Each structure stands twice: as structure tokens, then as C-alpha cells.
Amino acid sequence: MLCPLEPAVRPAAEGPRGRRTPPSLADPDVARDPYPLYRTLRDGHPLRHDEPFGAWLLSRHADVRAALADPRLVAPPPGRTFTHLEQGTHAAHRALVSPGLQGRALAALRAGVERAAYVLARRLVRREEADLVEEFCRWLPSAAVVAALGLPHEETARVAAWSRTDLTHLGAVPAGVEAALRPHIARRRAHPGGDLLSVLCTARADGRPLPDEAVAGLVATLLGAGGEATGRALAAHLANLLDHPAQLALIRARPELTDAAWAESLRRDPAVHLVLRRALAPVPVGGGTVPAGAVVACLLGSAGRDAARFADPDRYDLFRADPGQLAFGAGRHRCLGVPFTRMIAGTGLTALLAALPGLAWAPGFRPAPEGLLTRAPAALLVRTR
Template identity: 70%
Template structure:
């Protein structure tokens, strides 16, 4: 979605952990002349603007603490990362995690600022939209965004809605069903296939590719490239109203995008619309089934679905770690180092959200970090939202008595990507 989300990679050797938070965690980018958004929250929420300066000087870290800082790879973190997140926010808001190989940023304000900082870029430059930087990223994103409007958006919406009802109706006669295996994993892929204007009967094949080589960064899958090649040729000759046609007919600096770029961007959409959205959809349904009162209100007022989806992304984002690479020193962070922005910790920061562990479908301001921030805001976020909204509506229409199977409780799993792997329900 992600779009910009990556995993830690090899970087320049990092200095010893800072331990306790310094007075200023990171300096501002040189071109920004306002108060430092990475600064730890003080007694007042107000920020005092600072005078513009030509260069912000790195801060000196405080002496390291006697005990080693906590690590994302510590035993038990994958099962329940939230105690660790709490410790990081309170005691180590900027710390180098040597076993994980990255600097960890855990507070909401810091994560949001890091995702928008031009000195911290998506790692492993490649051909996907998430990996493009500077002007190239802007050009390609500008080409993708219009495809989600007008006729293409209408076609996407219709495809998501139709597919959701087909999948939901298949569950209606069942005594028990697993929503993850039979709904969440299939609906996002089918939605992405519809967005690109690919044949519906190829959904199963694309679905398999999304789980064997494609991910939220798109990746590279030779079979997908070969599969897309004739469709790209046809769209160049006879474009339609779908996303693949929009990419094939777009022009950058007066020239059409090469086939490799079109295929890479299509892979990005399929990867984001597949695995990442499947995880998000599973957590969304789990949160609502855990709160039948809130689910009942949304059943009566479907317009509330968008807020319920945003709240689920805050509380249980599909990706808990977003990776960035420092292209120049950023305070104590050296050039080339990896910075891990912890969305899972940021979304439950009590300095930003009241009662952050509670799921509240009607929360007024749930934030917007799960699908990126700043210039890397994920263009697949719209696809994910449509999938969630129409998917939920289809389930509530086809399965009016939807509830947990007796004795079942969802158990989220994962460190980088996290969601329940099973959702056992009684459809009727």
C-alpha cells in the first residue's frame, strides 16, 4: 500500500543506541523553518516556531543506558508487540535496534514526520511506485492518480461490489466459515484484477502470484510480466477506461511509459490490493465482530463504514513496520542507515489518541498512517477502502446473522505484517 512500506536492509554502521530520549530527537530538514516535529512532547501541546536556519545541527546523544535497549526481535514480540511499543515510546523514542538492524521511531508525531522527511527515502530503489524518488516518483504518481477517477473509478467500484456479493453469497448456506481464507484473501485480488481490466477468470492465477513474489511493494514476478505483456499491447492499441489503459496511454516528458514501468506499477497495485489489503480487511472484520453493538449501528447506517475502517487501520494496521533509508545524516542517524517507522506503535500513542487500545468505530480523528504519509501516501488506499466498505456491506446483506463461531477468538500474528490468520464465523 503500502506502497512505500519496506523492510530493514543493510545500511551504514550505526552508532550505539541513544537510550533515553535526547532533548531533540532529530533536527528539521534544512529547508523547513518551523519547530522540530520529532521533539518529544513537552508539558504543553503547543509548538513554538523557530527561526529559519540554513542547516540544522545534529544533536549529541545522551550517554547510553546501562541495560541494552529492547529489540523488535525479542522473544514474544511477534505474539504481542504492544508492551514493547509502550516501552519504546516512553523510554526509547529514537533508538538503534542492533539485532533488527534499524533505528526505531515509535511516537505518532515522529513517525508521521519521518514518513514525510525528504532525507528518509524508500529503500531498495526499483521500478515500483513505492521505490521511486524525487521527480520520477511525482511523475509516476501523477499518472496513476487520475486512473482512480471517472469511468475507471466507476468500473473499479462496480467490480469490487459485484465480487463481494458473489463471495458473500457463497457463505450464506454454510454452518461455519473462515472469513480469512474464503473472503478476505480473495476479494482484494479480484478488486485489483477488476481495476486493471484483466479477465475475471484469471483471478485465481493472479491471486497465487500475489502470494509468491508480489507484496505491498509490487516486487517482480516473471510470470506476471509475461501474462501482462499481451494486455499491455492491446491497451496501447485500443485503450479502455481501466487502470491498465490509463498507464499505457500516460505520457512522461512527452514519451509513453515503457512496458516494464507499466508492468511494475500493475504489480504494485496487485501486491498492495492483495496481501496488505487482505490483512487490513481481516483486522477490520475482527474488530467489528468483536463489537457487535458498533457493528449493528454500522449495519443501520452504512455511511459510518469509512470511519470504522480508518479506526481499524489506526488500531491494527496491516503493516506494523515501514522502512526508510537515510540519504544524509539526520541528527544521530548516519547516512545509509535504515529507519523503521513503527506504525503499530504510533497508532496506539496515548499522546495522540485517547484510550488508544480501544476500538471505537466512531472516533473523530483516527489519523492516517497505515497507507503511508507525505509524498509516499499510497495510491492503493482508495482501492483498499472500497474493498472494505463494499465487502462489509455485502457480508451484512447476505449474512444478516453473522457472528463468531462458538468459542472462537481471533488471534493476530506477525511482526512486520500483522492480522488474524483465521476468522471462524457462523454465517446464519
Template identity: 50%
Template structure:
């Protein structure tokens, strides 16, 4: 349980006016976003978010005194460090020593003079941008003495991020230790060094006394901490001055907030005292820049929704009052990866339609609302314009209206009737070929040995590609699905997705040429022969559909098969019944799709303001339809957490059509095209496994655990086979 905290944020103020907004702010913002997209640091969604939100306002405030031709350098660093902060904060990017390796590479890039190794491999877009663009432009602004000082400042910032990751493993800080670390976590000296360079200041060492810089850094960093309390409590982030004060002094949360407020005011007085002793005019100009930075930071943190979740949640929170019991859950909370269902319950009961500020999306969790969002034309598929189109172009997933109907019309027969019947024999062969080696082992992992590989083998066969090439598709389809689920537009995921796309297209191109000349009896030929409005599909669209099929079709069948097998192995009596009567597998899978859907979250975008039974969503919003929550809504399904294969009351075939009660295959015009193919795969795969492994059971001392946010299933299924 997260701690319950009630407090009112203080009215922090600084006794000087805010810096004047730059007249070229719009031009700088547009140029920065264009540069970041060209460098591969952000995708289309990231650009839209930066252009339509206030995320860049603080950077523009920090650049208030920068020369017009040099301001883009400071803004480039602001965005680079903002993206790095997001990558460390959200998800697994910083695990397994990744941040330490990144920090070492980045530090080596900015070393001045001949020590700089320009030959470092830069597969990560952020490192490549730093080495090839951002640092060369920065280094031009100052001499090697300044470069060496800047390199030390950046190294301390990166080292602090590594320390922050280590703190998540349980080590506690005391307040004095944290104060020193916090300056570097913010990267204060990085920005203060940049102020000198972009403003063209020629400062002696005595012009930038540590007392002045440290005081300004503390004011900025602690201001962030005061306004981040709600966020840091929600995300269990311990690196926060207020949280440390409350833990050390065991007082109320309001006491800790007030103490931090007093500390901020005391440090500002220290800043003023240091400023009064400055020896030169340039030093006073530099102090003015620090003063403007403090005020810009205060104004930004006080006003942006990034730090005001309860305000973003809508009615119910007022002024600076915070009650963490009213903080809406975010899909980026680590708890969602571990077990989302208690949080889904809370969303349904307390926040059925709510803005998830960290995710930049609206969450919809009740069954009635999710079904409407999946079927109503007010909820469009335009989100695929940033979610998938940059990788695979325009596919049927993002189409609506007549265009969607025209493309779906020629695709549907390829997944039904005689076409599906022709695939049955190859599905049987694939299942048998994968199951047979498991029989010769005492223990086996069904996820790695069967579930991961089986759907890809089927997709490759359906497309008419060489069966022996199936292993090549494993990395391609995982990269494709990672790109699809890259909500925060992580630069490395964007880069991996696009490079995998290029490899896949290079592989497919000769097969597309061959099928255009000599069509065969396979899905790739259907695509090559199809026409829309009298014109054949372009090669890029055909290959894009193949990539989408690999990602969406492979991943979802893989995950749903894993979850079904887990449920069967958990109930030996049901497993025995399915072995004796294979038709029960269909019932069990229908129930598994409801209770444990492989795709937990489906995105949509509102065309206009949309009223749902549980609330209103504004126009142009990204909507996260929580299928995993809807499928366990007690208003629709009785005892929804229980696994009951007989829940469908004899109408099991309905659960693989557009009339399905569960939402695992979607609903309405975008109901999954491959539902019947997936049904055949799972029915055959389970039957073949149980026939091949008649004594299948859990391995001793093994307990499966589910993982995943966008898609969810057991990571391993370790079984005894003999």
C-alpha cells in the same frame, strides 16, 4: 517477562598474538559477496551488509593461513553456515520439520563417491549452491577419505541444529550434554577439516588428536556463549553455557559468567597440554591454525556489535557492563509476532530512536518521529532498491522528487473520480460472488473465504484482466509481499519471489502487447498509454507496477478488512449498528486502520544524518518506521488502545486522504495511491457481507488471534452464518 540479569563481561584473553590480516582480504570479501549474490544466497541488501559490516571478519580470520586460491572455499563455507544459522535463528524457517529435511538433503549431497545422489531436487538456493558449486569445489581439495570425514562432520553440525530447534519446544539440557552438542552447533569439526584441506596439510590420525580439537572447539564455542548472553536472554535462546550454569547452580549471573570464564581458560590449558604432545611438524602447523582460530574468534566476538546491543543502542552502557533492562527490543523477538503493542509501548517510552542490531535497522516509534520520517526528504525511499527493485524493477514506490511526481501524476486519476466510480459495480459483483457461498454453510472462515480473495479479485478487474484468472494471482501476490518483507534476505524467499515474478510477467506480457495496440477502459491501458518525458513506459515497468499493486494493494486491503471484521464481531452492538447504518462502516474502518494498521512497519533510508525530536539517525541507515507504535502513541491519541469509531469527530473522510491523523496509509508524498479504492472495497465488502449473512456472529468457542510482523491481522475469522 524476560529474566533481569546484571553482569560485567570478563576480559577474556589468550597468550599469543592475533594472526596477521590477509593482504588480499578486500579482494576475498568482494569475491565472496559477488559469488553469494550470483548464487542467489543473498540479495543487494545482504551484499551491502556484508561489505560494510564486520560480519565476514571472523571468516577472514579463520582463513588466515589458507592458500590464496583455496581461501574462497573456506569463506564460502563460512558464509553458507552463517546464513543457515540466521535462517534457524530468525523466524519460522525451522518450523514444521523444515530443518530436518534440509539437513537430510545437505548430508546426502556431500556423501563421497558413487553414493552421492546428484539428482536431488534443489529448489532451495542453499542446497543448489551446495550441490552444484560449493561441494564440488571442496571435494577437489582432498581425497575420498577426507571427504567421508568431512561429510560426517557436516552431518553432526546439521543434526545439532535440528536438536537446537527441538530444544525450543521446552526440553532442558544439562551442562555435560550441552558441551558435546555445542561443538557441533558451532561446526568446529567442519572448519577444522577445512583447515587441513585448504592449507594442503597431510595429517595422520595421530596428528589431530581429539583432545586437541575438542579443547579448541570448546574455547571458541564458549567464548561465543560468554559474549552472547545478552542476545540469548533477549531471544529466549537456552542453548548457552552461561545460562545453563546459572540455572543449574542458582547463583548470580556474574557467578555464571565467571565460571564460564574459568572453564574457557581451563580448556585453553588443556589445548596447550595436548599441543605439547604432538608427534610431527604438520601436527604443530595444524595446532597453530587452531590457535589462530581461537584468537580470531575471541577478537571478533569481543568487538562486533552483533553481540553488544547496549553499546549499539548508544549512550547509557559502558565497558563490558550489561543490564538486560537496558537491552532495546528487537523486531526479531518472537514476542513481536505474538503481540507487538506492549513492546511498542516500551520502545516509545524508553528507546524512541534506537538501533535494532539483529535487524540491522533503526527503530522509530513515536508518532511525531514517524510522521517526520514518512514525510521529510531526508528520509528517502532508496531502501526499495534492495527491498523490491530486484523483483519488480524501479517502481513509483522507490522514486523521489520530480521522477516520483511525474509517475504519480498519471497514476492518480486511475484511482479517483470517474475511474473509481466505474469500478464500483465490479467491486459489488466480486463481493456478492464471494459472499454468496458462505450463506450455505453453518460455519465459515471469513479470512480464507472472503478477505484473502476479495482484494485480488478487485485488482484483477481494475487491471482489466479476465476475472476467472483471479485465483492464479493468489500465490503471485503472496510471494511478492513476502519478498517485500524479507528483511533478512532469506535465500529461499528471494528465490520464490523471483520465480513467481517470472510466472506473473509471462502471464501479463500478451495483455500488455494487446493494450498497447488496442487500449481499453482499464488501469493496464492507462499504464500502456502513459508517457514520461515524452517516452512510453517500458513493458518491464508496467508489469512491475502490476506486481507491486498485487502485493501491496492486495495484502494491505486483505489484512485491514480482516481486522475491521474482527473488531465488529467483537462488539455485537456495533455490528448491529453498522448493519442498520452502513455509513458507520467508514468510521469503524478509519478507527481500525489507526488501532490495528495492516502494515505495521514501513522502511526508509536516510540521505544524511537526520535529527528527530527523539534522537539522531546516521546517514545511510535503514529506518523502520513503526506505524503500529505511532498509531497508538498516547501523546497523539487519547486512550489509544481503545476501539472508538467516533474518535474522528465528524471528519471521517479526512482519514482517507493525505490529511489523515493515522499513518496506516503513509504520509506526505508517498501517501497511498489506492486509499480511495481501498475505502470503496471495504465499505462495499462489509455491507455485502452483512446483507448476505444477517445472523453473522463468532462460531462457538472460537477466539481470533492476530499474527504477523510486517503486516498484521487475524489468521482466521471463524463465524457462524446461520
């Protein structure tokens, strides 16, 4: 997914003293190709107030990383996800959730992901061509959660809809979702099995079972991590490897490179291009100061292409020594679903390579990434043999 040679954004206007003023993130052309704007911001406007967009923009890697970890910059309301919890409340919730995704629970989760990935991949075996976005990427995250939790397969469509509309990757539990989960939780408490939901329902913290609210929160974390952003990240990941068949062949020969390929894709083409924060107090950053109460847009898509941090940043290279870790947040609000999304990406790629030995772009097809808040190819048309 190489950037077009010609910028898609409108030419920057001349500002005071001849300085060129970048276009706004709200400009429709920016969504078609934001990278020329990102370069302009990094080179001359590291902290810029984008009035049409309604936020202060941070574009350099060091500034974005610092902002994501700064306790004075919090997630704007509304919401009751982990990102909206601060100080001791956030730490207490994270301490409760994190152990729930280890040990037996992690093993059950891995088994569910593997089962879902191989079922979806095998469905493509007898096809000459397939769209991996429509037939694999959009379904794998939700199908993996359903399989791991031991929910009926028929729940996959409803889980996918929850992930798109009601949940974030940070673990919100809307009332409707929690109400739908409670009967399943009650059944697992009465008759536990070997699935992930049973493991969570029988887990103990300080000698006591996790309350229903905590179990629902853990499940919502996974449902959110298995949402649209993960499917988009998986689509960008596959597009990068299909664009670089020599590196794809290396992964076939050396599966231990799978995690490195995922990390490099998240750096170069993250699914989420910006994260919003609100300043609780004046915050010095990017050579200036963000005023209290202001909204800050941390441009992850720009930070990952910062030449001050990464050599030849537009190039995809699975051997990059340190691709960074900003795609799923930083600091206290780093997403709890990171291991799960990495598991989905690795297992999904392994399943596809095993089922489709001739995997390559369909003749004449080129992926077309779209979007700004979230960005990924709308289709991945491949030949399967």
C-alpha cells in the same frame, strides 16, 4: 481484538544506572504481542538502536509521521517501486499514475470490486460456519482486481500469487508480471470494452495514449494494493467489528460509518507494523540523531497506539474524531492504492452484512493475531446465520 492483560514479551533487563532495557524486535516473544514493547519504547526510548534487529526504532506517532515524510529517509534497496523513486523522478511517475485511477477508470474499478465482493459473500450464505480469512479476506482483493480489469476468472489464483510474492502495494512491475500483462494490453488496444484495462489502454495523456509500460505500472499498482497486506488489513477490520457487535450493528443501521470504521481499524491494528527507511544523511529525530547510512524502522503499530496522540488508544471506537492516516505511508510516498483498499474494505463489509444477517463469532472462537512485520488474525471463524 483486545490486547492480553499480561505482557507476552520478556521482562526488560536492567541497563546502566538501573534503567530498564527493552527487548529486541527480533525477540520471538515480541511477535506474539508487540504492544507491551511499543509502550516501553514510547515511554522511555523514543529513538533506540536495536542491534539484534539491525535498525534504529522510532515508536512515537509524531516521530514516525515526520520520518515517513522526510526526504532524507528513503526506502532501502533493492527495488524499483514508487517508494524507491526520489525527487523529480518520483513526482513525474506519480503524476502519470494518479490520473489513471480517476473518472471512468474508477467507475470500472468500483464495479469490479462490487461484483467480486458479492460473489464471495454469497458463497457463504448456505453455510452454518465459515472462516472469513480463508474464504473471503485472502481472495477479495485479488478477485476484485481480476474482475475490474476484465481478466478471465481463472487468473485470480495467479494474481493472488503475484500479490504475495512479486509485488508491493507501491507498484513494482517484475519482468514476469509485465510479460504476462502485455498480451492482455495488446488485445484491449485492438478491441477495447468497458473494463478497467480497456479504459487504461484508451486513456490519453497530453493527447497521446499511455505507453504499455505506464498501463502495466497502473495495473501493478492495483495488483499490489490488492495483495496480502490488504487481505490482512481486511481481516483485522472484520475482527474489530465482530469484537464490538454494538458498533457492527451501528454500521448495519448507518452505512455511512463504514469508512470511519476502516480508518479506526487501520489505526488500532494496521496490517503492516513497520516500514524501513535508510538515512541519506544524519537525521535529528526522537530526541536524538540517526546517523547517515543507518536503517530506521518506523513502527506504525506503535504510532497508532500513542497516548500522546490518541485518547484511550487501545480502545476501538469508530466515532474517533481523527484516527490518523499512517497505515499506508505519509508524505510523498503515501500509497497510491489507498482509495482502492478503502473501496475493498467498504464494499466487502457491505456485501458480507447483506448476505449474512446473523454474522457473529462462532461459539467459543477468539481471533489470534500473529506476526510482526505484518500482523493479522490467522483465522476468523464465524457463524453466518
